[in-house]
Each structure stands twice: as C-alpha cells, then as structure tokens.
Amino acid sequence: MSRSELSPAASAELAALDAILAGEAVAEEHLELAALVDSVRAQAPAMGAASAQRIEARLAAARKPRRGRIALARPRLALAGGTAFALVVALAAVLGSGALGGGAGNAPQPLAPRSIPAGAGPALHSLARKPAAAFGAASGVTAATGSTAVGTPVAPTGGKATRPLPNTNPAGRLVARNASLTLATTPGQMQTVADEVVASTVRLGGIVESSSVDVHGMASYASFDLSVPSGKLPALIGALSSLAAVRALDQGTSDITNSYDAAAATLAEEKAQHAALVRSLAAATTLAEQQAIEAKLRALDTKIAASSHRVGLLVSRGHNALVALAIVPAQAAAGAGAGGPVNRALNDALAVLDVVLAIALVALAILLPTGLVVVGLWWSAVSLRQRSRERALAATR
C-alpha cells in the first residue's frame, strides 16, 4: 500500500486500522482507535430480523428465473446485436453498390456505351476523320467535322453504365457515329471470341467490312471494321463487351450535314448542267457541234457518278456507325469460361475474398464512427450521472 504522502504516524495508524478491522491484535497506542471503530460500527443501524426477512423475500423473488429471458449479459447482447446490425447494413450497402457483380477480376463484363467527354483520343480521332479526309482529298471538298467528339480509354472493369449516347442526330442534321473498342482474351479463346463478334454484328443487322484474326500464342491479334445501323451501336458495343474483358472503349460523333449539303448541291448543279447540255444537243445543227456537246456530257456523267457516290457515302455514314474492334491477348484475362477448373476456382475464391473485404471495409466504416459516438455518449452519460451522485452525497448533512 502506498502512503507516501502520509506521515509515518498516519501510515502506522492506517495499518493499525486494517489490523483492527481484520480482527488482529494491535499495540496499546491504537486501542483508542479500536474503540472508535467499535463505536462507529455499533452506532450504525442494525439490519434486524424484520428487515432481513423483507430483503431476503425480495431477493428470492428476483432470483427466480424469468421465462423467455435471454441468458446473455446485456453488454454482450448489445455488442452482438450492434455487430449483426452493422454487418447487415454493410452487406446491403455492398449489394446495393454492385460490388458483388464487379468483383470478378478479369471476367468479361458487359459494357454499355457511355457518352464520351471531349478530349484527345488519337485512335478514335483518326478513325473519325479518316473517311472525311479521304473524301476531301479525292473530291477537293473539306469535310465538316461539326461536333466531333473523341473519347478516352475506359477501364476494363467498366461497371454497368447503360446510359445511351445522347441524341446527336437532331432533326435536319446528319451525324456520323464511330467507336473504337479493345478487348482482351486468352489466345485460346481468340478464335471463339472472333466468331462471336461476327455473329453479334450480323445479328444486329450490321456487316463486317473487314476482319483479320491471327492466333499465335501471346502474339495473337484480331481486328475488325464493323458497320451497324447507328441505332444499333449501343447494343453492339454491349454485346461485344460481354465477350471478353474490355481494355478500352472510345466513341465519338461527327456532324456531316455540311458535307452532305455541299455534295448534294454539287450533284444537283451537275445534273442541271447535264439537262442543259442534253437540250443543247437536241438543238445542235452541225456534227462538230454535236460531238463537242457529247464530249462535255461524258465528262459530266463521270462527275455526276462521282458526286452520286459521294452523296451515297455520306448518307451511309449517317445511317451506319463504324466500329473499329481490336482483340488482344491477355494472360490474366483467363476469366470464367477460360482455363481449367483450378483457375476458375482460384478466380472464384479471389472474387469471394474481394466481396468479403468490401463488406468488412463497409462494416468498419459504419462501426467505427458509430462505435466512437456510442462510446462518447455512454462515457458522457456515466460521467454526468456520477457527478450528479457525488453532488447528491455532498448535499446531505
């Protein structure tokens, strides 16, 4: 017992007091203290037989087991209940956030197209401009790029963004839509995925303009130029995204109304010239005059054919979207359906661990602040109550 702040005499007296209370003999100098202890104990109200009976009766009633009472101690019950509640909330939060669906590692996930922010995207930029540039070079007409938008790569885990592209084809405008998609799959799955690409495109009313599939282990590569009706572009991208892990997705639009209007005006003018020449030919009186007009008509026919083709191309670009698809090999892309049962089991186990970790994190995020608040409130309540008790004691006389 530490009594460093007490005088030796006081310490000795307290030691003697402990001895007195323990029923041990003490020195003569402490007999007075022993008498004081006896007096204090004697003056205290005795319980008496009647009081004892009443207290024991109450105790006997209180100790009878109550039916339906939970045996757990209250704090443990509260702790268990709180933990269970937090876990349920966490599970609900995880399920609601879609983490369970997005945690399958590199397994193919359907990826619906999303609107593309303005920015630099070299692949799509070139894809969007290539036809117009080629057309411009051939015809001498500069293609209107209008509202050309380019995209940025999209993470393979994509999620479930199903928001379609905004309507970029308001009344009276001709809009070309383009997309560039990169998928990753194992070399062994490359051909299967390529076959599915073709099937999906045809199923949606599109055509495979060109394709190249080269399977050589990790050097395997496949590329496709696909064309589908513009309205089917979101569905095609969704279908392609479900075939393998998505490495990148770019989308863009280009307003080609001006180009179309210019080409159509040129065609109309050429047709008007053609009609005028035909009339002149009918009115020609000399052979030389007829031959000169016929030569002009032949040249004009060539121009009209070219202009008609140009107009047709622009109309086609407005009605059909172009998709440049690349399939690259990926060792880690051996998701569900690829690899052996051990690989699949490993992926499943990782996915489960991923979900468990997500639940644990959410539970922690809920439990920690909640626990701190509860502990703080509890501590405050206990302190206030204790202070109130001490005040009550101090107020007594």
Add this chain to the structure above:
Amino acid sequence: MSAALLSDSGAREAERFEALYRACAADLFAYVASLLRDRSAAEDVTALAFERAYRRRGLFEARRGSERAWLFAIARNAALDELRRRQRSSRLVGEIADDEPGFEADDELAERRLVVRRALATLEAREREVVLLKFVGRLSNSELARILKCSETAAGTRLHRAIVRLREACDVPQ
C-alpha cells in the same frame, strides 16, 4: 471469502451467492442506512444492490477487487441514486431509529454510541462516507480508492483526515 465466489455457474452458484449475502448483508445495510438515514429506503437499496450483483455476476472481475468491495460499490451507487431522487422530491429524513430499542444494556456504551453518532453527523458527507466504507464496510484502501474513484494515496489521506475530524468531533484526544 473466495474471490471466485460469483464467477462459477451452475448449481453451486446460488449457494455461493447465499454465502456472499450472509457475509455482507448486515454491514451493507448498516452502511446504506447510515447514508440514507431511512430504514425502509435502506432495505430497498440493500435488496436492490444484491439483485444487481446477482444479475451482473457475470461481469465481476476478481482482479479488480473483492466481491465485497464490488457489492459495496453497487450499493453506493444505488444509495446515491436514492439520495438524488430524494433531493428532487425534497423529502426530509430524520434520525433513524434502532430496530431493537433497549438492546444496549450498558449506559456508558449507549452514551458512547450517541456521541459518535452525533460526531459523525457533524462531518462532511464525503468524510462521513469514507469512514463508513472503511469502518462498516471493512474495505482496503485500494478498494476504497476504486469506489471513490481516486488514487490509493488520496483515499488513505482522505480517510485519515476524516478520522482526525471524527476524533475532534468526539473530543477524543489524539
């Protein structure tokens, strides 16, 4: 008294609780009645303290002190709650009467009891309480410290000061 009196479960638990009751009930009642100066309220608080101890027996930790000290801590809180209620209702309580008057045959002892009772009444409530916990509850200084929520040294100092004041009030030479 065994420190593990309340820790076991099963059939012997009731028997052990009975032993705790027999060992502490009289002193606990005396302490509570001295604090409250009301025999009826003291009965209630004593019974309540044992009820709570029985219900919370699973929470008792032997390393934090004896069961007797734990029981007195529960009783103290219950008694102070009763004092709070009483102060809210402005209920006045007078001197407590002995349950068995005439028991004290020795006039000198009776006189001495009266002197000590009056001396105790002159002490401050906190001093009176520490004397009661020590003399009636027979608790160690470390147990006093835990109940009073202070250091053991502070508890010893507070106890010694209260004893000195009590002696002075009794006019007992030191």
